[in-house]
Amino acid sequence: xxxxxxxxxxxxxxxxxxxxxxxxxxxxxxxxxxxxxxxxxxxxxxxxxxxxxxxxxxxxxxxxxxxxxxxxxxxxxxxxxxxxxxxxxxxxxxxxxxxxxxxxxxxxxxxxxxxxxxxxxxxxxxxxxxxxxxxxxxxxxxxxxxxxxxxxxxxxxxxxxxxxxxxxxxxxxxxxxxxxxxxxxxxxxxxxxxxxxxxxxxxxxxxxxxxxxxxxxxxxxxxxxxxxxxxxxxxxxxxxxxxxxxxxxxxxxxxxxxxxxxxxxxxxxxxxxxxxxxxxxxxxxxxxxxxxxxxxxxxxxxx
Amino acid sequence: xxxxxxxxxxxxxxxxxxxxxxxxxxxxxxxxxxxxxxxxxxxxxxxxxxxxxxxxxxxxxxxxxxxxxxxxxxxxxxxxxxxxxxxxxxxxxxxxxxxxxxxxxxxxxxxxxxxxxxxxxxxxxxxxxxxxxxxxxxxxxxxxxxxxxxxxxxxxxxxxxxxxxxxxxxxxxxxxxxxxxxxxxxxxxxxxxxxxxxxxxxxxxxxxxxxxxxxxxxxxxxxxxxxxxxxxxxxxxxxxxxxxxxxxxxxxxxxxxxxxxxxxxxxxxxxxxxxxxxxxxxxxxxx
Amino acid sequence: xxxxxxxxxxxxxxxxxxxxxxxxxxxxxxxxxxxxxxxxxxxxxxxxxxxxxxxxxxxxxxxxxxxxxxxxxxxxxxxxxxxxxxxxxxxxxxxxxxxxxxxxxxxxxxxxxxxxxxxxxxxxxxxxxxxxxxxxxxxxxxxxxxxxxxxxxxxxxxxxxxxxxxxxxxxxxxxxxxxxxxxxxxxxxxxxxxxxxxxxxxxxxxxxxxxxxxxxxxxxxxxxxxxxxxxxxxxxxxxxxxxxxxxxxxxxxxxxxxxxxxxxxxxxxxxxxxxxxxxxxxxxxxxxxxxxxxxxxxxxxxxxxxxxxxxxxxxxxxxxxxxxxxxxxxxxxxxxxxxxxxxxxxxxxxxxxxxxxxxxxxxxxxxxxxxxxxxxxxxxxxxxxxxxxxxxxxxxxxxxxxxxx
Numbered sequence: 001x002x003x004x005x006x007x008x009x010x011x012x013x014x015x016x017x018x019x020x021x022x023x024x025x026x027x028x029x030x031x032x033x034x035x036x037x038x039x040x041x042x043x044x045x046x047x048x049x050x051x052x053x054x055x056x057x058x059x060x061x062x063x064x065x066x067x068x069x070x071x072x073x074x075x076x077x078x079x080x081x082x083x084x085x086x087x088x089x090x091x092x093x094x095x096x097x098x099x100x101x102x103x104x105x106x107x108x109x110x111x112x113x114x115x116x117x118x119x120x121x122x123x124x125x126x127x128x129x130x131x132x133x134x135x136x137x138x139x140x141x142x143x144x145x146x147x148x149x150x151x152x153x154x155x156x157x158x159x160x161x162x163x164x165x166x167x168x169x170x171x172x173x174x175x176x177x178x179x180x181x182x183x184x185x186x187x188x189x190x191x192x193x194x195x196x197x198x199x200x201x202x203x204x205x206x207x208x209x210x211x212x213x214x215x216x217x218x219x220x221x222x223x224x225x226x227x228x229x230x231x232x233x234x235x236x237x238x239x240x241x242x243x244x245x246x247x248x249x250x251x252x253x254x255x256x257x258x259x260x261x262x263x264x265x266x267x268x269x270x271x272x273x274x275x276x277x278x279x280x281x282x283x284x285x286x287x288x289x290x291x292x293x294x295x296x297x298x299x300x301x302x303x
Numbered sequence: 304x305x306x307x308x309x310x311x312x313x314x315x316x317x318x319x320x321x322x323x324x325x326x327x328x329x330x331x332x333x334x335x336x337x338x339x340x341x342x343x344x345x346x347x348x349x350x351x352x353x354x355x356x357x358x359x360x361x362x363x364x365x366x367x368x369x370x371x372x373x374x375x376x377x378x379x380x381x382x383x384x385x386x387x388x389x390x391x392x393x394x395x396x397x398x399x400x401x402x403x404x405x406x407x408x409x410x411x412x413x414x415x416x417x418x419x420x421x422x423x424x425x426x427x428x429x430x431x432x433x434x435x436x437x438x439x440x441x442x443x444x445x446x447x448x449x450x451x452x453x454x455x456x457x458x459x460x461x462x463x464x465x466x467x468x469x470x471x472x473x474x475x476x477x478x479x480x481x482x483x484x485x486x487x488x489x490x491x492x493x494x495x496x497x498x499x500x501x502x503x504x505x506x507x508x509x510x511x512x513x514x515x516x517x518x519x520x521x522x523x524x525x526x527x528x529x530x531x532x533x534x535x536x537x538x539x540x541x542x543x544x545x546x547x548x549x550x551x552x553x554x555x556x557x558x559x560x561x562x563x564x565x566x567x568x569x570x571x572x573x574x575x576x577x578x579x580x581x582x583x584x585x586x587x588x589x590x
Numbered sequence: 591x592x593x594x595x596x597x598x599x600x601x602x603x604x605x606x607x608x609x610x611x612x613x614x615x616x617x618x619x620x621x622x623x624x625x626x627x628x629x630x631x632x633x634x635x636x637x638x639x640x641x642x643x644x645x646x647x648x649x650x651x652x653x654x655x656x657x658x659x660x661x662x663x664x665x666x667x668x669x670x671x672x673x674x675x676x677x678x679x680x681x682x683x684x685x686x687x688x689x690x691x692x693x694x695x696x697x698x699x700x701x702x703x704x705x706x707x708x709x710x711x712x713x714x715x716x717x718x719x720x721x722x723x724x725x726x727x728x729x730x731x732x733x734x735x736x737x738x739x740x741x742x743x744x745x746x747x748x749x750x751x752x753x754x755x756x757x758x759x760x761x762x763x764x765x766x767x768x769x770x771x772x773x774x775x776x777x778x779x780x781x782x783x784x785x786x787x788x789x790x791x792x793x794x795x796x797x798x799x800x801x802x803x804x805x806x807x808x809x810x811x812x813x814x815x816x817x818x819x820x821x822x823x824x825x826x827x828x829x830x831x832x833x834x835x836x837x838x839x840x841x842x843x844x845x846x847x848x849x850x851x852x853x854x855x856x857x858x859x860x861x862x863x864x865x866x867x868x869x870x871x872x873x874x875x876x877x878x879x880x881x882x883x884x885x886x887x888x889x890x891x892x893x894x895x896x897x898x899x900x901x902x903x904x905x906x907x908x909x910x911x912x913x914x915x916x917x918x919x920x921x922x923x924x925x926x927x928x929x930x931x932x933x934x935x936x937x938x939x940x941x942x943x944x945x946x947x948x949x950x951x952x953x954x955x956x957x958x959x960x961x962x963x964x965x966x967x968x969x970x971x972x973x974x975x976x977x978x979x980x981x982x983x984x985x986x987x988x989x990x991x992x993x994x995x
Contacts, residue, residue, distance in 0.1 A: 023679035027672065051395050101582040103394055104339050108534050109578040112571050115527060119567025123761060123790065126994050131762045132716055133667070135696040135723065150704075224700050227667055227693055233523065237402060244399060266672050269662045273626060274414055280406025287400045288389050310801035318795055410626075418630030420817040420850055422824065432830035440830025445797070514824065515794045516850075518817045520628050524792055559789075559798045567790075 013158055017151045026222075029154050031262055032161045033218045035255035038242035039168060040211035045240065046249030047172060048204050049184035050102070053236045054095055054110035057117035058209040060231035062088035062216035064121065067134035067226045077140040084217045085210060091117075092209020099201040102187075114233055121228040133227025140221050147221075157218055164211065165251055171207070172251075180204055241279075245286050247293030256294050306439055311556045317445035319552030320452025321515075324507035325525065326532040326544045327459055328500030334476040334539025335496050338387065339394060341401040343504055344526025345408035350375040350505025351512035351521075352416045355423045358509075364426045368509045375505030376498045383497055405522060413519045423512035444514055451510065455503070456545055463541050472496060476539055528555075531574050537587025546585060616655035617907065617914050620677030622688030622698060623896075627664035628816065629691055631846050632892040636690050636712065638885050639893035643900035646880070651904040652912025663689050670694035674701040683707070684914040687899050689714050690892060692735070692764045702727045708921050712899050713892055717767050717992055720943035720978060727917065729924045729942045731899040733864045735764045736993055739771025740980035741948045741973040742811070742840040742862035746772070747779040749950075749971065750838065752809040754784045758799060758822070759813045761788040761995070768841050769813045770993035772862075775980060788995065793818055796825035803835065810837040819847040827854050843953055845890035848965040855953040860967050864944075864976075865891040865933040866951035868968035877932040882960040891933075898931040905929050935975075943978040 017025045037059055044050040062084035069075040069083055098109045121128045128134070139147040140156070147153050171177055182190045183197050190197050220226050229235070238261055246257025264282065268275040290297050325347055332338050340346075354371030358364055382404060390396040425444055432440040463469040471492060475482045482489055508517070511525065532551050536543025551570070558569030565572075577584075621640060624633035637660065649656045659681045661673035670689050677683045678701060685708040689698050695714030702709035703725045711719060711730040720730050746752045755776065759769030765788075773783060784807040787799050796818070803810060814822050819842055826837060832854070843851065843860030845867050867878055867888040877897060881889045889897070906923035907914055914920050928937040934947040949969035958964050979987045 021679050023676050026675050026679075030672070045395075049395070051398060097579050100579065104333075104398075104538065105578070105582045107339070107394075107398055108530055109575065109582065111527070111530060112534065112575045112578060115567060116571045116575060119571065123565075123567060125763070125766065130766065130995075131693040132696055132718065133693065135700065223668065223671060223697075224704075225667070225671075225696055227697075229667055229693075233527075240399070241402075265669065266676065269626075269664070269669075273662075274410050276626070277407045277410035277414075280403045280410065283403030283406065284386065284400060287396050287403065288386065291396065306805075307801050311798055314795060314797035314801060317797070413626065413630065418626075418628070418634070420820045420847075422820060422850060430828070432828060434830070440833070442797075442825075442828030444828065514821075514828075516817055516820050516824075518628070519630065520792070521817075524794065528794075555795070556798045559793075560802045 017154055022150060025154050026150055027262060027266060028259075029150070029157050029222055031255060031258045032157050033215055033222060034239060034242060034262065035258035036161055036164055036215040036218065037212055037239045038246070038254035038258055039164075039251070040208045040215065041236075041240050042243040042248055042254055043168070043172075043180075043204060043208040043211065044201075045243060047177060047180040047184060048201055050099065050201065050205075051107050051240065052098075052110045052205075052208070053107060053233065053240065054098075054114040054117070055209070055212045055239060056231050056233070056235035057095065057114055058088035058092055058212040059216040059219065059235065059239075060117065060121060060226065060228075061091050062213035063220035063226040063230055064128060064134065066217050066220045067137045068127075070137055071134055076142070078142050081140065081217050084220070085213045088213025088216060089206060089210040092206045092213070096202045096205040096209070099198055099205050110236075111233065114231070114236055118228055118231040118233065121231045128228070131228055133225055133230075135225040137220055137224045137226070139224075150222075153222060157222070160214075160218060161255075164214065168211075169251060176200075176203070241283055245282060245293055247295030248291075250293070250295045253293050253295040260294070306437060307560065310439065310441065311560050312553065313441060313445065313449075315553035315556035316549065317449050317552070318555060319548040320449045321507060321511050322528055322532050322551060323452050323456060323544055323548035324503050324510065325529045326536070326548055327456070327541060328503035329529055330533045330536065330539055330544045331459075331472075331541065332497050332500040333533070334541075335472055336493050337392065337394070338497070339398050339401070340500075341398055341526065342382070342404040342408060343401075343500075343529060344522035344524075345405040345412075346375045346379060346501055346504035347508040347511065347525050348517060348522040349378065349408055349412055349508065351423060351508030351517045352412055352421070353505070354509030355416075355421055355512055355517065358424050364424070364429070364513075367423060368506050371509040372502040372504075372506035375501045375508075379497060379501030379504075380494070383494070405526075409519060409522050412522075416517075418519055420516040420518040421512070422514075422516045423509055425513045429513075442514070448510060448514075459541060468495075531570065533584070534578060535574060535584055537584030540584070540586035543584055543586030616657045617651055617912065618657050618659055618681060618683040619903070620674070620681060620683035620686040620688075621658050621660045622663050622670060622673060622677070622686060622690075622694070623660065624665040624690050624694075625660070625662040627662075627666065629665045632713070632890065633665075633690055635846060635890045635893035636688075636896040639881070639889055639896035640687070640900050642881055642884055642893075643897045643904075647900075647904055651907040652910065652914070654907075654912040656904075659683055663691070663694055665691040665694065667691075667694050667697040671697040671701060674698045675705075678705050678707045685710060685903070685917075685920065687896070687903065688712050692716050692762070695719055696723070699723075699725050699728050706917060708917055708924070710899050710903055710924065713895050715764050715767070717978075720941045721988060722992060724942065727921060729921065729938060731902050731936075731944060732895045733946070734943050734978045735767030736771030736774075737943070737946075737976060737978045737980075738862050738864060738948050739768040739773075739813075739840065740775040741976055742768075742950075743772035743775030743777075743781075744779065745862060745950055745971065745973075746809065746811060746838065747776050747781045750809060752776075752781065754782045754806060754808045756784045756803050756807040756810045757786045757813070758810060759786060759788050760815050760818065761790045764815065765791075765813050766995050767993045769811075770995070771980075772811060772813075772840055774993070789814070789818065791816060791818065793821070796822045797829070800825050800829045800831055803831075807835065810835055811840050812837055812842045813840045814842055819843065820850045823847075823851050823855065843967065844892075845888050845966060846892070848953070848967075849887075851953075851965065853955065853965075855965060856955055858953050860951055860953045862948055862950050863891055863967075864946050864948055865894045866949045866967035866969045867894075868951065868954065868956065868966045869933065869949065871932070871934070873930055874932040879960060882958060886961065888958070888961065888964060888966055894932050898929070898933065898936070901931060902927070902929050902936070939977055939979075941978065941984065945975050945977050948973040948976045 242257035247253025354367035536547030
């Protein structure tokens with residue numbers, strides 16, 4: 001059953017650029033990318049019970065790194081893209097210290113971190129280009145292999161996302177993932193079992209930051225520019241919203257949630273002025289009545 | 304230089320007074336009910352807008368202050384009763400829920416009051432400048448705001464430290480079970496404290512709207528400042544909110560004067576560090 | 591069902607020959623405006639100014655019907671990019687007008703670059719669009735930021751006789767470019783900068799800024815946007831600064847902010863800008879009267895800018911007899927036609943930026959035939975035919991690089 005659905009989904013994903021126009025293809029590309037960002041947040045949220053509101057920082061730092069290297073220094077993709085992931089991950093190593101705290105304190109400290117990065121992107125304009133950001137990022141290229149259209153890029157992102165999703169699945173099913181869920185359920189019990197829980201969470205934080213950084217790389221090559229909005233509180237909140245609306249703790253939920261949120265923003269806004277209120281209402285409804293998100297609803301429905 | 308330093312100090316303190324109004328309610332409702340209300344900024348904004356409408360209709364600033372606060376009490380009560388209750392003790396759900404509420408309130412406010420920057424009209428007797436020794440001019444409104452902040456702070460402190468009610472609340476902050484055991488109606492206590500928090504937020508919106516203006520997005524800007532205040536002071540601590548507000552107000556004023564390029568850093572950098580090494584803030588207790 | 595029919599019809603028409611079909615259909619213009627979000631007020635002026643023009647033109651150009659397709663950018667560049675792509679790919683617009691927010695400009699220009707669909711850049715003022723980062727399919731009809739800063743700098747030195755100015759500037763690209771443009775022109779003449787105080791957008795409290803103004807400065811220049819305009823205004827008077835120092839608006843009291851200010855503004859220099867609602871030409875009087883009748887307020891420069899972008903586009907479309915499908919021809923027409931806009935005569939320079947007047951204006955209370963007593967910007971000094979390169983050689987200017995804080 002599951003396998004059939006997966007195959008149908010894959011077939012649809014492969015055919016999409018040929019059925020739908022470039023606008024929809026673009027929107028679905030974004031859905032994959034933000035789905036990945038949501039997934040990175042959900043590694044902490046859905047599996048470890050930590051709610052981070054600073055993931056836009058890793059996303060943006062990596063996007064900025066790629067953009068600045070490619071545009072200003074002409075560094076090729078094969079170096080720039082890994083450098084982006086590296087920069088974001090290094091930041092995650094630093095911000096990961098936040099796992100010394102739990103619960104509300106963790107949320108608040110990550111908000112403060114997020115504002116520092118946003119402030120730097122915004123005000124250190126000689127380096128980051130201020131609020132104009134960095135523009136004219138080319139498509140990725142590796143020697144003679146180069147992406148030349150958004151359709152090709154769509155397939156590249158699709159492959160990247162599938163690989164990430166598979167890796168993520170292995171990770172959360174591994175003893176490491178089990179450990180995270182154990183900590184979420186009861187940290188004290190895990191500690192008494194001899195787990196070094198803080199170190200465990202720190203590792204999860206850094207991994208999650210690395211994934212968010214990778215999403216940032218995919219994002220900057222899609223958008224071809226990056227500016228401080230990418231580092232904003234808003235992006236962190238929206239990405240978390242995607243994970244929750246779709247179904248926290250599930251793999252597919254992040255992508256479904258990304259689709260819903262992006263769809264609301266891009267589609268509802270074309271005919272309804274109060275689209276932010278609609279988004280808020282969807283969010284409220286999810287938290288109250290469908291804490292397992294859309295995936296949870298679907299499961300309940302088909303049972 | 305010296306005069307600038309003095310003026311900046313007063314600037315910082317007057318901002319602190321406003322932040323205290325907002326943060327005290329936030330921190331108290333966390334202390335007692337463990338509620339993290341991310342819609343607190345939206346309460347501020349909505350209270351300010353309602354106060355603005357009242358001030359324009361009636362011409363009375365006092366009525367605007369009370370009315371803005373009271374309207375938010377009603378709003379907060381409804382949100383508590385019909386939405387927040389359902390999340391129980393789940394912090395995460397609360398944070399998410401209140402973010403959603405803030406989105407809805409902010410967007411509705413934009414729809415009703417529009418996107419202009421609106422200023423709550425202050426009465427004539429609060430306008431203009433006070434002349435300080437040395438030909439220094441300073442806005443009268445801000446002096447009054449500082450005074451107001453001190454009065455509210457003192458009243459809250461007395462209520463918190465010197466009354467029966469305060470004793471119960473403090474006991475509740477320390478150990479909720481204990482309060483339950485004494486047979487006090489905890490439910491009613493919670494309603495009372497969250498009404499107080501809502502009232503302070505709404506009133507802060509009116510007071511702030513008269514010199515910072517009201518506009519879409521103000522809810523998040525002010526919330527972030529308020530969050531920093533409670534982080535520094537320690538969640539749940541009234542004294543912490545006072546000290547935190549002063550630190551944030553002064554850091555903001557002096558930071559922008561002395562290190563304008565790094566003003567975000569000056570504010571959030573030290574706070575992030577403090578959080579790492581003293582995550583419970585200056586006055587926070589282990590929960 | 592309707593959608594299916596439309597698609598079938600479109601496919602049929604496409605097979606019959608795309609050009610023939612397209613030529614007979616309406617001209618579709620994509621409009622990118624911040625209808626919601628922090629700049630919703632200027633966004634409303636933009637949409638209203640544009641609608642006013644096309645209503646007057648009966649939604650026709652070059653003998654064809656014209657349709658406007660609006661998209662809300664919310665002043666977020668990601669959203670602007672997606673909406674621009676939607677307008678191009680889904681709505682099949684022939685060209686785009688917009689955006690308004692400065693940082694959306696490069697994002698939308700990106701879409702024009704990748705699709706070739708012409709972009710008539712409206713209020714978004716980033717210098718780089720018509721200087722270092724030009725796109726063949728992008729023309730600007732509004733203004734580039736430093737274009738208004740340069741004459742402002744000269745005015746302060748020559749006409750106001752200031753020698754030790756404190757600059758209050760908004761800390762983002764538009765603010766940097768306007769402020770530093772003024773600083774450049776002013777210091778080149780010999781003026782001294784007492785201090786530059788940068789404030790991020792949305793600075794809540796202008797107290798610290800005002801307290802930081804050096805005592806020996808002989809004048810203050812203000813470049814502020816959005817909510818900050820009213821806050822600076824209030825803080826200035828509440829701190830009693832009006833009794834001690836003079837403040838002049840380089841970019842400050844635009845029409846959309848005046849309703850939140852009051853009579854204390856009267857007599858202050860409010861702006862050095864390419865438009866002021868009080869310009870006394872027949873074109874502007876006709877425009878402001880029609881605008882006031884339709885919307886019960888005076889237009890800000892955002893309203894005029896959108897009106898003029900439409901006027902300019904229509905003039906170009908007329909000159910190519912409606913063949914907007916020929917993008918090259920349309921862009922060429924945009925680059926060659928000269929128009930008389932409410933703000934004065936306009937034409938593009940070789941770098942696709944308009945050469946236009948810059949007006950130094952003062953706030954006055956006027957009796958408006960439609961609105962009664964109202965505060966507005968009345969120009970009293972005009973710099974005619976100002977180029978984005980001011981008095982410098984374009985190549986030399988370009989070599990110097992962008993204004994950066």
